[in-house]
Amino acid sequence: MQLFKSETHFNFMGRIKAAVIFSIVLILIGLGSIAVSGGLKFGIDFAGxxxxxxxxxxxxxxxxxxxxxxxxxxxxxxxxxxxxxxxxxxxxxxxxxxxxxxxxxxxxxxxxxxxxxxxxxxxxxxxGPKVGRDLREKALLSILYAIIGIVIYISWRFEVQYAIAAIIALIHDVLVTMGAFSIFDKEFTLVIVAAFLTIIGYSLNDTIVVFDRIRENLRRKGKSSMSEMINMSINQTLSRTLLTSGTTLLVVIALFFFGGEIIHDFSFALLVGVFIGTYSSIFIASVFLVYWDSRKTAHR
Structure with missing residues (x-):
């Protein structure tokens, strides 16, 4: 199934600077909110x-x-x-x-x-406070272990620069979602940690699809630059990306509005995470690949 009848030719790479500025602003607003409010609002799971x-x-x-x-x-x-x-x-x-x-x-x-x-x-x-502290540490470790596993897998499946690019995109997604939780004064609980791990997995899946197409196109590179290759690859996978994200968002929106209070914060995290994850797989991950290639070319 295709969203577009023919391959698109959007100039994503031409909008990298605007995307980076937008992401930095989002992250700074979120971190500023966390700092002003004295940290994340931990639920009983973590705070006791x-x-x-x-x-x-x-x-x-x-x-x-x-x-x-x-x-x-x-x-x-x-x-x-x-x-x-x-x-x-x-x-x-x-x-x-x-x-x-x-x-x-x-x-x-x-x-x-x-x-x-x-x-x-x-x-x-x-x-109790001690149990809450232990749970908080284990939650952070679970996210850290997930990231380490991702680095190992992508380094083996692709190359190390792809792993670094994916991690940058994932950290971006997590920071933006955490900022949204602080801005909207939502509690950070074990359920939200599960939501974050879900976001990481979803965003990574989207990013790997783009990476796979980039690698495939690089094999028949011709005279195209890395930036052009990435732009072409994103356009080639855009229909799949938007269809997958769109259908996922429909389900998450339904959960958010009709799922009840119990999963409201969980669905909110997914709502923000899926949207930002789609954005980061197109713009943020590719930024590092372009930067890596430019540095590599400069040292030749």
Whole structure:
């Protein structure tokens, strides 16, 4: 299936400078947001704390819940709707108490404001600070191991410059997506780490398709320059790239809007990641290959 009836002839390489500037601006905005907000907003998985899910018979007033929680001294809390307006998710920083005790404390704190039979404690989850720190380290290691594996595979499958180009594109995708999470004040949890690994895999697949075509065209290079070869290769794979990304985005958009609160942040990460990954496989990865070739030519 082809999106375009004939091969396109877009001058992607002629827009490299604009693309690089655009990417740098995106990354700087994201990193600036992370710096201003004091780092990523880690969820309980990484930061430690206690999560309590309550279900009410009727949609409650969140302000009333917040006022009730102040009386039991659980520390700073975050209260939000979870799925429906009757389901409330409460996150608190403290994690010293037993699970049953926390649930009972929260329920008692709200008894004066709601009828007892109106409140059901659906679940209570707790992560200690040390466990959260360990999970954070393991999450970072999982991403690092994935990147190392990618470097080894692409260096073997192609050449080392292709591996470096792919890693630059992947780091670009991760930084932009992390920045988006900070800008939109979304929590960074283990689920989001899974989303990041998915983004890395998806973006890499797209990049390898372009790389494979570049290598194929280089074998019959003729008098064309590296920049021209890359431009031709991107145009030749453009239909496939846009079709794959477009159909994936349709699914992710559906998940984002209709998938519910549980996977909302996960689908948001994929939405940003798939879009940016498609962009980086066309522009960012190719920039390094052009740079590598120019340096190689200059040293001849």
């Amino acid at each position: 704390g206690t999560l309590i899910q309550l279900q009410f018979k009727n949609p409650p007033d969140i302000k009333v819940i917040r006022d009730g929680l102040k009386t039991i001294g659980l520390g700073e809390s975050t209260i939000q709707e979870f799925g429906s307006k009757r389901d409330i998710l409460i996150r608190v920083q403290r994690s010293e108490e037993k699970l049953e005790a926390v649930g009972s404390m929260v329920r008692r704190s709200l008894m004066g404001k709601f009828n007892v039979d109106e409140i059901t404690v659906e679940r209570v989850e707790m992560v």
